[in-house]
Amino acid sequence: ATQLPVQPPCQNEGSLVSALKTLLFFTVLMVTLPIGLYFASKAYIFEGSMKMSSSDSYFYAAIVAVLAVHVVLALFVYVAWNEGAPKGKGKDD
Secondary structure (H helix, E strand, O other): OOOOOOOOOOOHHHHHHHHHHHHHHHHHHHHHHHHHHHHHHHHHHHHHHOOOOHHHHHHHHHHHHHHHHHHHHHHHHHHHHHHOOOOOOOOOO
16 A cells, blocks of 8 residues: 655645634624624714714714724725735845
8 A cells, every 4th residue: 555645734824824814803893893883873972972863873873884894994905915925124036
C-alpha cells in the first residue's frame, strides 16, 4: 500500500480564518447596529428628548439606521482593503 505524502498546513489558512472572523464580525454588526440605533433613537432621542410625533420619529430614526448601514459598510471595505495589504512600509525589490 502506497501512502500519499502528508502536506503541511497551508500558509493561507490563518488569513482565511482571519477573513472569516472579520466577515462574521461585520455581519453581526450590520444586523444589530442599525436595528438597535433605529429603536433607540426613535424612543429616546426623537420621541423622548425632542418630543416628536410617532410618525415623524419613524422617518428620522430610519435615516439614522440607513446612516449606520453606510458607516458599517465603509468600515468593512476599509478593514477588508487593509487586511490584504503588506505590513512593511519599506520598498520591495
